[in-house]
Amino acid sequence: MEDDHTAELFADVDALLAQVAQPLPPADERERLRKNSGLTRQQIATALRTSADLVEAWETGLVEPSGTQRAAYVRLLQGLLTQDRARSKAISSPTAGPRVPDQAPASPTTAPAPAPAPIRAVTPVPAARATSARTESTTVAGDDFPAGPLAVLAFTDALTAHLADGTTRECPAATIVEVLHWALDAGVGQPALATFGRAADPLIVLTPSANDYLGLPPELADRAGLRLAADHPWCAAIIADGWKFTHSGFGPWARIYQPAQGRQRRSVQLAVIAWGALSTGGWNPPSDLTAGQLARWLGTYAERVLTPRGSTAVCGQELMTSLRPPTRPVRDGSRWKAGTNSGALWHPIAPAPPEAHDAHPLAQGRHPADAMDEEAWDWHRPLTADEAAYPHVVGLDINLAFVAAAGSLDVGLNTPPEHVIRPWFDKKSPGAWYCDLTHIAHDPRLPSPFTPTGEPPNGPAWYATPTLAYAVELGATIHPVEAYLRRDPGRYLDPWYKRLREAYLATMNDLGVTTDMSQSDFLNAMSTLPQQDPYLLSLLAAIKATGKGGIGKLRAGPRDPHRAPFEAWPALNTPTWRPDIRAAVISRARVNMHRKMLKTAEHTGRYPLAVLSDCALYPAQQPTALDAVPHGPDPTGVQGTFRLGASPGFAKEEGVQTMTWYEHLHSEGANPARYIKHAGTS
Template identity: 45%
Template sequence: MSELFEAVEALIASASPLPPPEERKRLRQAHGLTLDQVAGALKVRRATVSGWENGKTEPRPPEREAYAHLLKKLAELYPAQSAHSADSATAAATPAGETSATVPAPSGAAPAEERTPSPGQAPGAAAVTAATLPSHPTLAAESRPAAATKRSTTRPEAKRASSKEPAPQKAAAPRRPTATAPTSTEFDPRFENGPLAVVDADRDGQVLAYCVGGLVLDVPAKSLPSLVEWTLTEARLGAPRLNGSGKDADPLLVLTASACERYGLPDRLTQDERLAGRIPDSHKAVKQLQRADWQLTKRGFGPWARIYRPAEDGRRQCVQLCIPSWDALDTRHWEGAAQLPPAELARLLGTYAQRVMTPRGSTAVTGLELMTALHPPTRASEPDAAGRRHSEHNPGSLGSHPVDCAPCEAPDGHPLLADLPRFHQRGPAEILLEEAYDWARPLTDDECLKRYVVGIDVNLAFGAAANGAVVGLACEPVHVKHPTFDPKLPGSWLVDLSHVDLSRVLVGKERKHLDGDLLPSPFTPRGDRPEGPAWYATPTVAYAVELGYDVAPLEAYVRTTSGRYLDSWYKRLRDAYVATMADLGVPEGLTPEEFLTAMDGYKQRDAEMAVVLSAIKATVKGGIGKLRERPRGGGWRPGRPWPALSRPTWRPDIRAAVISRARVNMHRKMLALAAATGRYPVAILSDCAVYAADGPGPLDVLPYQGGKTVPGSFRLGVLPGMVKHEGTQTTLWAEEVREKHGQDLNLARYIKDGHVTATDGGE
């Protein structure tokens, strides 16, 4: 009988009534809850709750009953009311002389909650077109420093926004942006106004600081040193640390061109300054800072300048500057963000800062800094006999000091290779060459009869490869001769894999017979079969064993202290990516057909979120690449060290392991698809694979039955490691461009738009 009652309870829970999606969001925001808090209470992911609120998905038992109970209780506390009554209630609750924070929509525009989807917009996309920033409860005006009390949350028009002081707004019920709140830590009153501000000056000399959430601060500072002083003492900018042993993020000031002029800086760099990456130390602005006892880092005053004083009583005194007009925001990753009005730029950068971290430079630099922020090199020790704590090594980090790489891991020009002849070219037995795929082959006769070539692209491929990667930590490599291969031991192995025959491999636990000539080798970036011993990272050698072949390393450089250093880095960037995709109308949990529909034109739904997405992807790829930064600028000579070598995060072995895993993951999925369907790729470029198909879409390449595809192969979806549609061209196009530009042309490089920009020499 108890089983019957349990079944009835489950049936009731499966149909627990829920309010409409927009009401779910209203109730959560009315109680001041973040998506992370709700997700944590229900033990689901943040993006899942986001999907419930924008109507893309519906909760299922057992979460549905708990979610319905939460909303019911919130509805009792915050019953729905008209906008008029809400205005009246807020006005009545606002003491005389105080102004409640509001975020009104731009004049002439409908409220964001009532926007109608534009033609071609996916269902539910209207709810995610606004900027995505939380608005925290503000403190009373009299509790703030005088210089920071005068603020407005008026959203300027989409044009020059600082010619006049924003007009006072009528007191109204606080409104939050309609899009989902970015991932952030709990509210910290020290950083009440967010991680950053965009500083702009109008023609009359008035300076305003546009913060996240629509807040605008008056800036009383008349000089650059006083601007830095004001930022640290009154602006309440910054972000709390991401790890208890780490450091709080320094405030970031983004100076517009007019603000640069106001504070004695050039609005543009000269050609010489651009090449040097800084203004000269003799510049009056630099001298002004020096007279006020402010210092610059060794990089000087460039597009991403850091201005600081030595810490006092454990308190950092540092402000980061970002100057878009000096090309601080690379258009390859930030697109046209530098041209946005101040308020919009603050929203865009603020979203990135709260989901990833406050930018510390380029996206690559930020990706690397995020690793350190999540795994600080030191921590506080246990109290000693006198009750004092000391700094000690933080297990799981890369430590405070750089470690030497193995000779095979060193790039050309490294000091370890100083004794090599000047023009010596190292072969596979001398250098670890773990790079992404760049492979193509001619189409077979059967493939030429198909109408299309279809490209599929792996989402955040290097991020997915970083997840779960076991890498060496703060230890030197140990050189061993004729070791027994251990797949759990990170390092570099000299081994001959030329005997691995792709025509007979293990797929899962079964031996499969495939057409090995139609597949790239998993061991080389160009897909060529190895011809003898070569250096490989651990994941590559482990894959050879997985395919069913024995390996006998000749020597190795291994690291005995290891861990999954990049897991938390991946998870933070994964959550940022998934949340931003949800804001663009592509949540988790969609069927393949729904996913492809949602992806159609997704970047046009919110241009600012599309830029944030681009920056997140660049942070992943650039952060991994920065682990093996090469020398830059003049004055360096081969055999001499360069600045990056002094960083604990200069770790070419970690980069090699991640790229190796990404390439192996790609090959494993292609192998599973070939074994199950007989379909082989015709071109691969990094995380994009091209297949010949009878139809124009990914579903014509990937077989789905009952919502499931080939186990271990490609899956359509938004999560990292899953795939999306990259582009489709005709088979006729493929043959024409190869006839014109050469048979070595990689179709994956041009599958997106079909435009071949230059002859492809494979470089």
């Protein structure tokens, strides 16, 4: 439930959205209006409670105001424009001489014709033709991007662009090169998600019919590299027209760009369905969607998460950067330059030796015991005599467990890890700690919170900060032997968690599942979820895959099968390759779940039988999750325990089976938590 502060903030936001109904005028117009009124930048800065430097940045278009400042700035400029027009009318009155028009006439001088392009010129884009607008579409095109975030191209009698708002436009392109120009001219794109961020590239999705019309091959011959050969005629034509490819080339997802013109970014994202763009990588929209329905499906994802630009894992990683842009404009004397943005990741950082991936150059010659092993649980145990008498076993699965663990988590930002001997433990210091936890008492009915196997540690090991902080919470005295610490903590993933949380809850709400439901009502609603709209179910799955995949990308391994052992790979050169952050997220998710297990045991006397990642199995008298979770005066459950509900961090029923089923799998050495979801009901 939202607290009073959040409700107040939401009310302010609603009021702000209502106020910001007009777009800002062009940057040069902002400066003209100010000068015509005789105001200085400092006067405007004082009124808007900001700096004159930032006002100058608004007037040059280097930075766009946001929030309440944007609303106030729009109001000011509208007032200045009204006064400016009044002055013009006064000048144009009969007593004041000839009338001066509101807009200056076009210059009679004819601009020189541009040089012919290597590929034939693009036909002018016709006006939009609205067809079959659907009321269920929630994607709204912005003033800067009137066509919305993306277009799905399909060919019947003509090449048609299906937009996210349910409308269509003719696409006059006859070649893939012309499609690129059309994408930039048609107003396709999405505004930046954060201050100092950049707008999303237009996404053009090519259906198989569009592929055929444009002359692209129906499938990729290079099944290993998944890209067109660099000497393919269409690659050559694109390059001849002044475009470039990223290192991934022209594949299912391709970013094709031209050198920027001033501050204007010229880049287009292509997704080729026939080459597998939407059938792999976490995407699985219903196969029977029409081009228009697919545009709305992708548009809803774009509105709630971001414009797709690769696999869902890639989108999860890109969302981090979009919400925490690495740079911002800063004043350097009389000019502006790119500076670092507070709270973001600015540059690649080498991991501490225990944090390094097994394939990393730093892992060469490393003993396995010297590697940090912060991973999710895979644990199961034999039944006690009392537990064997229960007829059922119930799976409880945590909603967005790892995404929720990322919220408000302090991680290292941009300072390389500092090696410290005999450090004093500080739970506010992100890092890797070498410590002996074997002296901590272990209840065999619970998985150990310190190891992914759930077995108690058998010697000193490397741990992330949340794991050691939990040991202290349990009452243990710890003495780290050494550590690699990061001295610049920040909550880098907090906006990432919040955006995915809202996307998840909005989609659950569309499916009829809300956060204010009682545990029993939630369970009833979830029991009918598989029969709900496949359109929404696949969207929900894509959102969940975005969170999970984004965390995985923080420690992405090498993909080149010809790479030499311990040779660096491209992902290491990105600021978001941060295995330390991934370790901290998984560590926190694991201890969060252990804390729920302890609290649940206090209320019910029951302990988990098996755990796999974020799913725990409990004994039950009745074949329902309601039998396994605590109940109290609050219909949404008991705080701190496993609670059934839609919110991230709450649980849902993963499956129900007989205790005989559990005993059989356990005796075979298999983890029953791995199979309960698809095993059917008892």
